Amino acid sequence: xxxxxxxxxxxxxxxxxxxRARFRALKSVNRExxxxxxxxxxxxxxxxxxxxxxxxxxxxxxxxxxMEEPDLKGFSAQNLWRMKQFYETYCDHSKLSxxxxxxxxxxxxxxxxxxxxxxxxxxxISSAIKEQYTTRELARQIDACVYERQILSHQNVSATLTxxxxxxxxxxxxxxxxxxxxxxxxxxxxxxxxxxxxNLKHFILEFGKDFxxxxxxxxxxxxxxxxxxxxxxYHRGLRCLVALELKITEFKPEYLGKVEFYLExxxxxxxxxxxxxxxxxILCKGKDDEVVEYALSRALSPTMIAEYETKLIPKSxxxxxxxxxxxxxAGELEYEEAGD
Numbered sequence: 605x606x607x608x609x610x611x612x613x614x615x616x617x618x619x620x621x622x623x624r625a626r627f628r629a630l631k632s633v634n635r636e637x638x639x640x641x642x643x644x645x646x647x648x649x650x651x652x653x654x655x656x657x658x659x660x661x662x663x664x665x666x667x668x669x670x671m672e673e674p675d676l677k678g679f680s681a682q683n684l685w686r687m688k689q690f691y692e693t694y695c696d697h698s699k700l701s702x703x704x705x706x707x708x709x710x711x712x713x714x715x716x717x718x719x720x721x722x723x724x725x726x727x728x729i730s731s732a733i734k735e736q737y738t739t740r741e742l743a744r745q746i747d748a749c750v751y752e753r754q755i756l757s758h759q760n761v762s763a764t765l766t767x768x769x770x771x772x773x774x775x776x777x778x779x780x781x782x783x784x785x786x787x788x789x790x791x792x793x794x795x796x797x798x799x800x801x802x803n804l805k806h807f808i809l810e811f812g813k814d815f816x817x818x819x820x821x822x823x824x825x826x827x828x829x830x831x832x833x834x835x836x837x838y839h840r841g842l843r844c845l846v847a848l849e850l851k852i853t854e855f856k857p858e859y860l861g862k863v864e865f866y867l868e869x870x871x872x873x874x875x876x877x878x879x880x881x882x883x884x885x886i887l888c889k890g891k892d893d894e895v896v897e898y899a900l901s902r903a904l905s906p907t908m909i910a911e912y913e914t915k916l917i918p919k920s921x922x923x924x925x926x927x928x929x930x931x932x933x934a935g936e937l938e939y940e941e942a943g944d
Contacts, residue, residue, distance in 0.1 A: 715742070749781075775841065775842060854890040
C-alpha cells in the first residue's frame, strides 16, 4: 500500500496518458464515420440529381446493406436520406464541412434539423465544439433560441470592463433564459438564489462551461462589517472572480454602487496574484437600456447589466424580431448608400 502511495503521482500521469490517447482515438473514429456518411450522401445526391434513383431505390439499398452486412448499423433508408441532406447542406460551405467533422452524427442531425439559415448552423456548430455539448445540452441551446438572442442582444457593459477583459462580450450574454428553475409566479431574491444553486449544472450550462462555482452568500469582511455576495463564480478563460448580484426587479442605478464595493473588496482581500481583476454581473428581471447606458457611462468598476427570463421565449417571436432587425439594418444601409 505504501508503495502505491509513493508512486501515486506517476500512476495518475500514466492514467492521463491513456485517457488522452483514448479521447484522440474516439475523435479519429468519429471523423472517419462523418467522412463515410458524407461520401455516401454525396453519392446519393448525385444519383438522385441524375434522376436515376428515387425513394424506392434508396429503400432497396438499405435492405441490401442489411442483408450483405448484418453487423452494419446506421444505414436505414431514413438515415441514408439524412446523409444526402447532410452533404447537400454543407457541400458549398467548405469551412462548415470541415468543422462539422468535429461533432457526433447525432449532434450534426440536431443542428441540421432544428436550424434554418447557414449562419445559424455555423453558430451552433462552433458553440457545440467549443463547449463540448452533449446531445441534450445542444438541443436545449437551440430550443432556448441562443442564436436569435445573440443577434438581438444589446450588451450593457462598462468601458472599464471592456478595457480589462476585451473578450468579455463574447463570454457573457445580454439575456439569460432560466426556465429550468421552475420558479413560482411571485418569487423573492432568496427563491431565485436557492433555485439557481439547486440547479447549478443547468445554470452554468446557460452561462458557459468555463464557470466554476465558488459559493453562495459569499462573505466579505470590511472593517467591522460583514457583506455577502449573492453568488460568486470563477471564470477559467478570463481568469477572474465573477460576482453575481441577483435582482427580481428592473435595473436601478443604485445597484451599481453595491457591486463596485464588492469588487473592490474581492480584489483587495480575495484575489490571488495570478488572477485578473474581478468583474460583476447584475442579473435583473428587466432593464431600460437608456437608464443602463447613463448609469454605466461614468462607472469605473468592471460591471455588466444582464436580464433574465424565467420562461422560454417563443421562437416565432424571436424570429419575427430578427426579421425586423435585418430589415432595419438593410434600410439603414440603403439610406447611407443613397446619401453617398
